[in-house]
Amino acid sequence: MNTKKAVCGLLFHNNKILSVSRKNNHNDFGLFGGKLEKGETWEEALIRECYEETGYNINIIPVYYEAMCGDALVRTYICVATDYSLEYPERDLAVVKYLSPSELTSGSFGDYNKALFKHFNIDDKE
Numbered sequence: 001m002n003t004k005k006a007v008c009g010l011l012f013h014n015n016k017i018l019s020v021s022r023k024n025n026h027n028d029f030g031l032f033g034g035k036l037e038k039g040e041t042w043e044e045a046l047i048r049e050c051y052e053e054t055g056y057n058i059n060i061i062p063v064y065y066e067a068m069c070g071d072a073l074v075r076t077y078i079c080v081a082t083d084y085s086l087e088y089p090e091r092d093l094a095v096v097k098y099l100s101p102s103e104l105t106s107g108s109f110g111d112y113n114k115a116l117f118k119h120f121n122i123d124d125k126e
Contacts, residue, residue, distance in 0.1 A: 009046050009049075010077065010078050010079060020053050029107060042077070053094065057081070061079065064077045102123075
Protein backbone atom coordinates (compact mmCIF):
# COMPACT_ATOMS: atom_id res chain seq x y z
CA MET A 1 0.00 0.00 0.00
CA ASN A 2 1.35 3.43 -0.94
CA THR A 3 1.41 6.04 1.79
CA LYS A 4 -0.37 9.28 0.91
CA LYS A 5 2.01 12.23 0.77
CA ALA A 6 1.29 15.86 1.51
CA VAL A 7 3.47 18.92 1.82
CA CYS A 8 3.13 22.18 3.78
CA GLY A 9 5.02 25.42 3.98
CA LEU A 10 6.13 27.42 6.98
CA LEU A 11 6.45 31.06 5.94
CA PHE A 12 7.08 33.82 8.49
CA HIS A 13 6.49 37.55 8.17
CA ASN A 14 6.66 39.95 11.13
CA ASN A 15 6.73 37.01 13.61
CA LYS A 16 3.50 35.56 12.19
CA ILE A 17 2.95 32.50 9.99
CA LEU A 18 1.14 32.50 6.65
CA SER A 19 -2.05 30.52 7.25
CA VAL A 20 -4.99 29.30 5.19
CA SER A 21 -8.44 28.39 6.47
CA ARG A 22 -10.32 25.26 5.53
CA LYS A 23 -12.70 26.02 2.67
CA ASN A 24 -15.68 24.80 4.66
CA ASN A 25 -14.63 26.39 7.99
CA HIS A 26 -13.06 29.85 7.98
CA ASN A 27 -12.20 29.50 11.68
CA ASP A 28 -10.04 26.38 11.20
CA PHE A 29 -6.57 27.47 10.03
CA GLY A 30 -3.48 25.55 9.03
CA LEU A 31 -0.39 25.96 6.93
CA PHE A 32 -0.66 26.23 3.16
CA GLY A 33 -0.08 23.00 1.26
CA GLY A 34 -1.71 19.84 0.03
CA LYS A 35 -1.29 16.44 -1.55
CA LEU A 36 1.37 15.65 -4.12
CA GLU A 37 0.06 15.03 -7.62
CA LYS A 38 1.36 12.09 -9.62
CA GLY A 39 4.94 12.70 -10.75
CA GLU A 40 5.44 15.82 -8.60
CA THR A 41 8.36 16.28 -6.26
CA TRP A 42 7.74 17.57 -2.74
CA GLU A 43 9.09 20.97 -3.75
CA GLU A 44 7.06 21.21 -6.97
CA ALA A 45 3.88 20.39 -5.06
CA LEU A 46 4.63 23.01 -2.41
CA ILE A 47 5.30 25.77 -4.94
CA ARG A 48 2.06 24.89 -6.77
CA GLU A 49 -0.04 24.65 -3.61
CA CYS A 50 1.30 27.92 -2.20
CA TYR A 51 0.48 29.83 -5.36
CA GLU A 52 -2.96 28.21 -5.71
CA GLU A 53 -3.91 28.88 -2.08
CA THR A 54 -2.26 32.24 -1.38
CA GLY A 55 -1.04 33.84 -4.60
CA TYR A 56 2.52 33.92 -3.27
CA ASN A 57 5.54 32.73 -5.19
CA ILE A 58 8.06 31.18 -2.82
CA ASN A 59 11.60 29.98 -2.48
CA ILE A 60 12.04 26.82 -0.44
CA ILE A 61 14.81 26.45 2.11
CA PRO A 62 15.93 22.80 2.07
CA VAL A 63 15.11 22.29 5.76
CA TYR A 64 12.02 20.30 6.67
CA TYR A 65 10.09 18.41 9.30
CA GLU A 66 8.38 15.14 8.37
CA ALA A 67 5.78 13.14 10.31
CA MET A 68 2.53 11.26 9.89
CA CYS A 69 -0.64 13.33 10.12
CA GLY A 70 -3.66 11.08 10.01
CA ASP A 71 -3.05 8.65 7.16
CA ALA A 72 -0.59 10.87 5.26
CA LEU A 73 3.14 11.43 5.46
CA VAL A 74 3.50 15.21 5.67
CA ARG A 75 6.67 17.13 4.98
CA THR A 76 6.82 20.79 5.99
CA TYR A 77 9.48 23.05 4.52
CA ILE A 78 10.58 26.49 5.64
CA CYS A 79 9.83 29.00 2.86
CA VAL A 80 10.50 32.61 1.91
CA ALA A 81 8.11 34.67 -0.20
CA THR A 82 9.53 36.44 -3.23
CA ASP A 83 7.27 39.45 -2.50
CA TYR A 84 5.66 40.16 0.86
CA SER A 85 3.65 43.15 -0.40
CA LEU A 86 0.88 40.96 -1.80
CA GLU A 87 -2.36 40.69 0.14
CA TYR A 88 -4.88 37.93 -0.46
CA PRO A 89 -7.68 38.08 2.14
CA GLU A 90 -9.70 35.41 0.33
CA ARG A 91 -8.64 32.99 -2.38
CA ASP A 92 -10.31 29.83 -3.64
CA LEU A 93 -13.05 30.18 -0.98
CA ALA A 94 -10.48 30.07 1.85
CA VAL A 95 -9.24 32.90 4.05
CA VAL A 96 -5.53 33.68 3.97
CA LYS A 97 -3.86 35.59 6.79
CA TYR A 98 -0.87 35.66 9.12
CA LEU A 99 -1.35 34.07 12.55
CA SER A 100 0.77 33.49 15.63
CA PRO A 101 2.07 29.98 16.28
CA SER A 102 -0.34 29.54 19.21
CA GLU A 103 -3.29 30.27 16.91
CA LEU A 104 -2.23 27.29 14.78
CA THR A 105 -2.08 24.74 17.60
CA SER A 106 -5.81 24.04 17.61
CA GLY A 107 -8.07 22.89 14.82
CA SER A 108 -7.67 20.07 12.32
CA PHE A 109 -3.88 20.17 12.23
CA GLY A 110 -3.18 21.37 15.77
CA ASP A 111 -1.33 18.27 16.96
CA TYR A 112 0.89 18.18 13.87
CA ASN A 113 1.62 21.91 14.21
CA LYS A 114 2.52 21.53 17.91
CA ALA A 115 5.08 18.85 17.04
CA LEU A 116 6.35 20.95 14.10
CA PHE A 117 6.79 24.04 16.27
CA LYS A 118 8.54 22.00 18.96
CA HIS A 119 10.90 20.51 16.35
CA PHE A 120 11.88 23.98 15.09
CA ASN A 121 11.74 25.58 18.59
CA ILE A 122 9.02 28.04 17.51
CA ASP A 123 6.92 29.91 20.06
CA ASP A 124 5.14 33.25 20.38
CA LYS A 125 7.96 35.03 22.17
CA GLU A 126 9.22 38.13 20.35
